[in-house]
Structure formats: C-alpha cells, structure tokens
Amino acid sequence: MITTFEHLADAWVRRRAAPEPEALRAIQGLEPAAVVTGGSRGIGRAIAEELARHGHRVLIVARRPGDLETARQAVERAGTGPALILSLDVTEPTAGACIEEALASERLYLDTLVNSAGIGLSGRFTGQTTADLDRLVALDVTALTRLTHHALKSMLPRARGNILNVASLGAYMPGPYQAAYYASKSYVLSLTEALAEETAGRGVRIAVLAPGPVATGFHRDMGADTAIYLRALPVMSPERVARSAVRGLRLARRVIVPGLAGPFIAYALRVLPRPVIRPLVGGLLQPDDRPQTPRAR
Template identity: 55%
Template sequence: MLHTLVSLVDLWIGRRAAPQPPALADVAGLAPCVVVTGASRGIGLALASRFANAGRNVAMVARTAGALDQAAASVPRANGPRVFTIPLDVTDADAPARLDAALREAGFYTDVLVNNAGMGLSGSFATDDAERLAHLLALNITAATRLMRHALPPMIGRGRGGILNVSSLGGLVPGPHQAAYYASKAYLVSLTEAVAHEERGRGVRIATVAPGPVDTGFHRAMQADNALYRRIVPALSPEFVAASAYRGFMMGRRVIVPGLLPTVAALAVKILPHAVTVPLVAALLAPGATADKQR
C-alpha cells in the first residue's frame, strides 16, 4: 500500500519534470546515493540507517573519521546497499566540490541530500561567545545553504532527487535563551518551504523535519539539560524521528513534525500571537548556559 502511495506521489512531484540529456550524461555510470551530513550520531545516524534499510546507498558525512567509521559499522545493510563514509567539515568553502569528488571516486552521485549537521547554543545572546556564534551561523545556515544550492540544480536537471533539511520545532517560534539557534532553524524552515514552492512539480522532493526534544545528548552538550522543557517535555528517540522524517519525505510533505505533542505545539504557535508564545518559550528554555557541539 505504501509503495503504491509513494508511486503516486512520485508522479505528482514529477509532473513538470524535464530531464536534460547533459545532466543525465554527467552521472552516467554512477549510482544514486543518499548523502547524510552530521551522520556520526543522533538523528543523522538514525536517518542513515533508515535510508539504508530502504535499500538506498548511503554516504555518511562528518568531521571525525574514527567516530564516523564506528557509526557506519552499526548501520544495517539488510537489503544490500552500499554504506560508506566521507570525513569532511561541511563548513569549508570547498566542501561541496570535495564531496562531489569523493562520491565520484566511489562511483556515486548525490540523489538525496540530508542536511543534518548542526550545533546548538544556549544562554544570553548578548553574552554569547562570538566565535561560537560565528560557527553556529557557518554550520546551521551557511553550510546547509551552500550544499543545498550546489545539489539542487543537477537534481532538477535530472528530473529527480531530494533534499531533507533537519530543522527543529524551535524553528517555528522565537526562542529566548537559545535565540541564535532558534533563529538559525527558522531560517532553514523558511528556506525549505520557499524553495519547495519554487521548484514544485520538477521531480525533486524538498522537505524539512522539525523535531522537538530528541534523546541524543544534543541538549546536554549545549548545557540546556537543566532548562524546564527538558523536565516536562518527553524526548523522542532518534529512530522515531528518522522513521517519521523518512515517511513524510517519501509522501511529499514539506514540513514534518514527528510526534503528537510536538505536532500540537506546532499548530499552537501558528495560532497564538507572539505576545503569548515568546514568554512561554522563554520560561521553558531558561536557564541556559553557553556551550556548543557539532552533531
């Protein structure tokens, strides 16, 4: 049943697709691959596993080779896909070109890009460490935008492909005490929805997943584990988020919010005015301290 629905969705997503011979010739002899950034742990690792379980070749990308190789060894290969690693800092200006070169050397091209690499930053914006703030912007915004802009035109040229940006429920509302992090995720949600509308019908799935708290150690790394939201909002597992993201992505949804409570919260922040939601979120996020960690 799901396969039939996905096939119908494929037809709708590709209703205006016009594959170009040069774009197809450029990947002749190469196999399609799902590229997952920030894949050494958490949501990235869970998404890599989910796509591999679906029989897709997966390239796992992260900065640290050792952790990346260990993570790749845990990814199931029940349906025989190729799973391999590419150690790469996606904030480097030449990261897209280096990624392409590594994929081609292995015999693949980017068919689906999962922009998952990201970091958090908590505390007062006025006292945020300038270097950490710059790194957050470089990773959460610049790197994701650069990779998306690099991957999208060839996908359109081939009349197929996909981009899945991992955002956050925090991207739907301002977040005092995590201001820059929430703003960076709001950018990603806005970019995804806008580009998905621009390129609708051209064969490329473009979506963002906006999970609430996830049990990955991410909040602890940014020293936000003592905030109120960590005590009263149940955390989802990375596997649950990955399954929900994959299902929504395949069904052609643009904004995917995993879980019942986060879905209700997402609807609430659309209805309630900021005069209500911003103080409420501030209470949930306080207190916070400044720290960061790249996924």
Template identity: 40%
Template sequence: MTRYALITGASSGIGLALAEALARRGRSLILVARQRDQLESIAIELTQRFGVDVLFRACDLGEPLRLSGFLLELEEGERQIDLLVNCAGIGSSGPFLAQDWMTEQDLMEVNILALTRLCHAVGNSMALQGGGQILNVASVAAFQPGPWMSTYYASKAYVLHFSEGLREELKTCGIQVSVLCPGPTRTAFFGSAQMDTAKLDRSQQLMSAEEVALYTVRALEKNKAIIIPGRRNRWLAFSPRLSPRWLTRKIAGAVNKAYCSR
C-alpha cells in the first residue's frame, strides 16, 4: 500500500520546498493549504517532474469545522500517512493592543490548535499502523519572548515544547517526532505578517526555503529532535541562554520593532 507524506502550508515557502524535496526522494504526497488553484498546479508539476502520486486538499485550518471535515475524510479513507509535516503558520507584527483580534485568533487557531489536532488525529492513525514520523515547524523565535510579535513568538514556543514532549511520549508507539526551527527565510511570511520587506530583502542573513528544506529532510533521515538550519540560526537559538531575560526581551523587541511596517 502506498504511504503518503501529509504537508500543510504546502502552497508556498518552506512547505512547498519540503514538498519538492520529498517528491524528489520518491515520496507520495498529500498537500494542504487554503489556495486550491495553487495546490492543483503544484500537484500536477510535482507528479510530472518526479513521477509520484500527489493529492491535494484546499482547507482553511483556521476554521475548526473545515478541519473536522478534512480529518473525517482522512479517517474514512484508505490512504496511510507515515509522515505528517505541520508547516502551515500565520504571523503578525506590531503592538499587540493594536492588532485586529480576529487576526490574532486565526494565528492561534492555525499555529497551535490545528497543529495539535492534526498531531492527535494522524498520530493515533500512525500508532495503529505501527509507527510514523511527525515534523512540526516552529522557529528560532520559539527560544525567547518577542515584543511586537508577542503572539507569534509564544505560538512557536508552544510548538517547540509540545513537539519535544510528544517525542518522548510517542517513542513507544514507534512514532518519531521532530521540530524544525528555521531562522528568517526568504518567503512570503514577512509580507503577510506586515513587516518591512524592503529592509528584509536587503539582509544577507536570510536562507532560501530550498536550503531550509534540504537541510531538514537530511535531518529527518537521522531522526533529529530539534532541527535548526544554519550556523547563525543555531547561535540565535542558543544565545538567549547566555543573557538575562530582561536583556533578551529588549533585544528581541528592538529588532522586531525595527522591522514592523506600522
């Protein structure tokens, strides 16, 4: 029976790059994102280029009823998923009190609740079939508080700690859990989070989504617990341990405020 890698947030950025990297290795895919037209063209292209089976499902993970419907389809279907990649994510920047509440709620629905629910549903299926692998996408932001992006940073801290906890819990079920913590990456994330993309585009520190994906799939093959692509990003993740919390907050806040577009 063909087994599939299920990837959320697969229409662009790191999710799309991971889909291509896995297809290149002969993996069959189920791609999930909000944009149906983009998913369809991506599925056709990956099938033609790599000769793998690529399915897709347009689903807004921020809407619990639609997510429930999608999970029901998976449960009633016959396709086995042996790799779950939770890459869908939303960002926001600027003063917390100035944010539209529905945007903040959507962020938490996608970054936290949908990810957790997918781990629960697909994890149970994996346990029944004897094992599998889960990759949750967090960020180097997970290692510290982030003023002017407070909700986003906190959501990624949840993903990091949740994934590490699951890794220990699910070992006995034959399920390997890893968490990807990329640094700043050249994707559409910054524009959607209302950050100053002109400043970011001039930065020489950003990795490409393809670089992140290549590093990640190699780390997954080695069953790495925490995956941080790039030496500079590994330093960014480690450095908060060396500074007092008040200084970490101030530095992160100053950096984030400088890139806010409002």
C-alpha cells in the first residue's frame, strides 16, 4: 500500500529529476528488477523476500548454488512472480557486467541494488592473515563501491532507482577485535551518506542500513560467537531488519537504523567521547578464546 508519506517522499526524491530521453529509450519494453547481493542467506535473503512481497522482481546474487536455490523458493513464496538467481562472486571485477547480462537475458533492468554481501573478521588484528584481510576489503569495501558506482551511473540518467548499502551499527565506532570489519562499515556509511547528498533530488534513493547484531550465521562464520556483545545487546531477526530497511527505503530515508535500541545507541555513539567508547566496545567484541570445555553429548 502506497501511503501519503511515500508519495511525499517520492516527490522529494524527484525534486530536481531530469531524465535523459536516450536513457529512458534504452529501458523501453524492459521490466525493473531488484538485485540483492548476499541474498541467499541472512539479512540479504530477508530483504529479497520483503522486496518480493512489495511486488519487485528479484535477482538474488551469491556464490553457493544450494543456498541460492533455497532462497529462490522462499522469495517466490513471498512474492507473486518468479525470482532469479545468479551464482557469482561479487568481488570479480566483471560482477557489474555479469549482473547486467543476467538481467538483460530476462528483459529486466537494474532498478534497485541492495549490497548485502559481506563478511566479518574477529580476533586480534595481528592474528588475522593478510589473505583474510584482503578478502574482507575486496568484498565489504571494493565490491560494494564498484557495484554502487556501476548502478548509479545508469540510474541517474534515468532519474529513477534505489540503492541500499548494508553497513552496521559498528560503522559508528572503532571496533577493537573486529577492527578491519568495523572500519569497512564506517567506510560504507560515509560513502553512502555522501553519495545520497551528492545526488539529492535527482530521482535515485540512496540509503544505508545500520543494524546492530542480527541472528544470522555471520557471527559464527567470523569466529565471534563467544563474544559478549551477542549476549549483552538485543539481537534482531533478519526479517525485522528487512521490514525496517524496505520501509526506510520507500520513505526515502538516508540512514536506516532498525529497532528500538538501535537509534539510541547510534546517537550515543556520536556524542560519547571516543576514549570512553573504545575500551567499552573492545570489551564487548573480545572473543572468549579460553579453551571451551567439551560438552557431554
């Protein structure tokens, strides 16, 4: 249901829009599509389902075919039409072109881009390998930047489109024991806010999502499942985060911090002095690396 607020948001987003006739001709006869990187699991998958629920045709991008197929079925159940999947490592330099090709073969064009694919790294910085650090920067920073650049260059001449970059509440603070990950999310927050300002009123919605901890396999995968933050902070469901994200995008919000506690934490992090924040966050993020007692089966 389109609300009055959404109409107002739409008018605001388009206040300086000047679509180029050639760009509009290029998409004549094509249908708009939403592309969700990292859409096979976790937050990305929940956003893909939520977008399908709002009537979007969805292309889910991730690497593992098994998870992609499961996500495709879930997205189709949530929406009304077929969903598409693309097995692709988005850190490939040709990722943008591969996505365009997959869309064009179905007579679709990129109208919404959600950059959700991301990985984390936990533990002492010096304990991490350069290969792991390179992988993190390649995905969380470089791939997101390239795909955003690629999408924005075609959306602006059409004066329509949506870009949602997934950062984290971690973007607001330095993260001892997840240093590179938190720094990468600060980059995403800064980049996205800056682009939203640079392109304001030209018809493209650009938003950044900054959730606190979310119940996905992400923390286990980065070896942080013993850290205190998962017990000390409220952990949201990916579905709730997705609802908040899609609502925020429709209302043309630039920074979307889901949940009740999230906005307060984000505000506190902006006003509290860094010397207070650093040790506090370090205490929450430090993994418990004492040997675990084997559990009786």
